[in-house]
Amino acid sequence: MKNRNQKWYDKQREIYAGIRANTPLIVRADGRNFKRVLRKCEFQKPYDERFARGIVSATELFFEKSGFDPLFAYIFSDEISLYFTFVPFMGRVEKLDSIIASFLASALTIVLDFKDAIAFDARVIPVCGTEEVIAYFAQRQAEAWRNHINAYGYYGLIESGLSAREAEKRLTGMKAEEVHELLFRMGINLNDTPAWQKRGVMIVRQAYEKKGRDQTGRDVTAIRYRTVQLWDLPLFNTESGANLLKRYLDD
Secondary structure: OOOHHHHHHHHHOOOOOOOEOOOOEEEEEEEEOHHHHHHHOOOOOOOOHHHHHHHHHHHHHHHHHOOOOOOEEEEEOOEEEEEEOOOOHHHEHHHHHHHHHHHHHHHHHHHHOOOOOOEEEEEEEEOOOHHHHHHHHHHHHHHHHHHHHHHHHHHHHHHOOOOHHHHHHHHOOOOHHHHHHHHHHOOOOHHHOOHHHHHOEEEEEEEEEEEEEOOOOOEEEEEEEEEEEEOOOOOOOOHHHHHHHHHHHOO
16 A cells, blocks of 8 residues: 555656646547448448437537536537536646546447447647637538548549549549539539538537426426537538527527
């Protein structure tokens, strides 16, 4: 059994344990090497709705069971961005990153019944002010769109007979409109693909009124919150998209 001096010495060696982040902040989790697991589970390419609903459900479990209190989350592909105005552990970055990543990995394993181990990595992103938050999510949504174009382009070229390496080489340096045109000639119109593939999905906490009775028997109304999935998002760099984010920033 360690004595007090040994415990103190061990604690001093945890050189990053004291790094703390102030709120508001975003924690972004990314799936690590998911390709092998997804291929083994025979998910459809370039997008699979079962996987999308699985990762959204795993994030919803985080809202309901993790003990954390995010205001909302934005999800595309295997990336999850969680927005917080309060975090536990006095904002210790090591705690936030490790617990959030591990919870999401175990939740997704449960939801999709994976037989192989999966992992997320996570990083803390400080933000300051409404405009900075909106800019962050607009940038991630733009990345979702780029991912959407490249994924359809890559798998479209493979279906046309190219090898994986040839498809990657063909796409290298191509502009988005060029990939768009290439796919259109192949009979794929990206404008017709589902909104969640192009713009991602949000999970939000929505307030609602619940009627009941207090201890004296009087009718009372309490404010409660429930998680809601939004699968048809506007563009965050438009007025309607920015207003949607603002609605949940300080709920």
